[in-house]
Amino acid sequence: MSRRKLLNAGLTLAVLVAIVGLYRLTPTQKDIQDPTAVKGIPGRVVHTPRFDLTVDDVRAGKKLRIPRSTPDRDSLTAFVVVDATVTANREPMHIFDVRIRSADGVTYLGANRSGLDQVDLTGTEFAPDIPVRGSFVIEMPTDKVPGATLLVMEKSMLNDLEPQVTVPLGDDPPAVEDVVSLTAASDT
Amino acid sequence: MQETGSGGSEQHEPEELPEFQDLKVRGRSLRTWGLSAGAVLLAISAAFGGLKKAGDETPQVDAGTAIDAGQFEVTIQRVVTVKDLKPLFTPDDGGALIGVVTKLKVTDDTGTTPPPDLIRLIGVPGVKDTDPPLGTTNLRDATMNPVLTPDAAEDVAYVWKLPNANQLPTEIKLTVQGYQHEDESILDHHEKWLPDAIVADSTVKVKDNTK
Numbered sequence: 001m002s003r004r005k006l007l008n009a010g011l012t013l014a015v016l017v018a019i020v021g022l023y024r025l026t027p028t029q030k031d032i033q034d035p036t037a038v039k040g041i042p043g044r045v046v047h048t049p050r051f052d053l054t055v056d057d058v059r060a061g062k063k064l065r066i067p068r069s070t071p072d073r074d075s076l077t078a079f080v081v082v083d084a085t086v087t088a089n090r091e092p093m094h095i096f097d098v099r100i101r102s103a104d105g106v107t108y109l110g111a112n113r114s115g116l117d118q119v120d121l122t123g124t125e126f127a128p129d130i131p132v133r134g135s136f137v138i139e140m141p142t143d144k145v146p147g148a149t150l151l152v153m154e155k156s157m158l159n160d161l162e163p164q165v166t167v168p169l170g171d172d173p174p175a176v177e178d179v180v181s182l183t184a185a186s187d188t
Numbered sequence: 189m190q191e192t193g194s195g196g197s198e199q200h201e202p203e204e205l206p207e208f209q210d211l212k213v214r215g216r217s218l219r220t221w222g223l224s225a226g227a228v229l230l231a232i233s234a235a236f237g238g239l240k241k242a243g244d245e246t247p248q249v250d251a252g253t254a255i256d257a258g259q260f261e262v263t264i265q266r267v268v269t270v271k272d273l274k275p276l277f278t279p280d281d282g283g284a285l286i287g288v289v290t291k292l293k294v295t296d297d298t299g300t301t302p303p304p305d306l307i308r309l310i311g312v313p314g315v316k317d318t319d320p321p322l323g324t325t326n327l328r329d330a331t332m333n334p335v336l337t338p339d340a341a342e343d344v345a346y347v348w349k350l351p352n353a354n355q356l357p358t359e360i361k362l363t364v365q366g367y368q369h370e371d372e373s374i375l376d377h378h379e380k381w382l383p384d385a386i387v388a389d390s391t392v393k394v395k396d397n398t399k
Contacts, residue, residue: 076337106300107298108337114329
């Protein structure tokens with residue numbers, strides 16, 4: 001009889017442990033909503049199912065020179081220009097969600113200064129298999145660049161679980177020019 | 189003899205119930221019970237402010253004073269009327285534009301664009317109190333709906349159409365919307381800022397730049 005009791009107690013304990021364990025293992029709401037990070041490094045191609053992206057260079061300037069647009073734009077902080085190459089893989093597409101998250105957790109969104117969408121990569125339609133070279137522009141203090149991460153997604157909304165290109169920008173601050181010039185995005 | 193259809197048991201009438209006023213519960217009248225319950229509730233409510241007027245009135249804030257709107261720090265700088273703001277905003281024929289110039293600082297840790305429901309004009313002829321602005325622009329380089337950098341106070345104008353350029357208001361009232369941070373809801377886990385209460389009223393003189 002006491003052996004049976006012992007067995008019962010053991011089984012009860014096992015079931016409780018299983019319940020807690022399963023509960024811990026089950027994905028939370030957050031797990032099934034956050035974007036899926038696709039990690040890369042500057043200078044190497046990052047592959048996602050819908051597009052490939054390579055960060056070629058990171059530059060910074062107090063002012064921004066947009067081709068065919070005057071005057072040079074000024075900023076309360078600075079312009080960080082990320083030169084990149086993007087290739088769509090399946091169908092024509094745009095990239096709408098660009099941001100840099102600094103080491104201290106502040107998120108800076110891609111700039112939308114007037115005239116910028118005519119020349120930068122967020123205003124470009126990528127055709128399948130045709131690499132386009134251009135730039136993303138983010139307004140942020142340059143001292144926040146060391147340790148920061150570039151985050152790029154196709155859409156800015158309804159993007160649960162979609163791939164998010166994640167490229168750490170390194171620990172060295174970029175050289176800050178007085179005026180940083182953009183080159184209009186173009187096929188390579 | 190009249191027939192009674194209901195069985196004729198009328199002879200044994202039940203004991204008459206007491207009048208409502210005389211009804212007693214545990215030896216005390218209902219009135220006493222009611223008053224006591226009220227007094228107890230009032231005593232409990234003292235912990236939450238009692239009979240004090242619920243909710244403070246929206247503070248009146250003058251132009252030039254920073255207002256904490258949760259996600260933003262808003263300073264109303266000035267209100268101007270102008271003929272047009274080409275190429276972004278053009279009024280209807282015979283109309284004008286009114287712009288509320290704010291200093292807008294994102295105090296959250298994520299950049300964003302100026303929310304269209306931040307400012308409302310109250311009692312301005314030709315603009316309903318609920319009308320959203322035509323749009324927003326920065327004063328720096330006429331960028332529509334500009335992306336704001338956290339902690340950088342940018343000059344942003346909220347622009348509405350006025351129907352009649354000959355009848356421009358000289359003073360307007362406006363409200364500033366506050367926002368509350370929402371970590372998650374029952375449905376999803378997206379962090380977001382949702383409109384909360386109006387955080388400030390402001391009465392501002394209008395500068396006429398149409399001439």
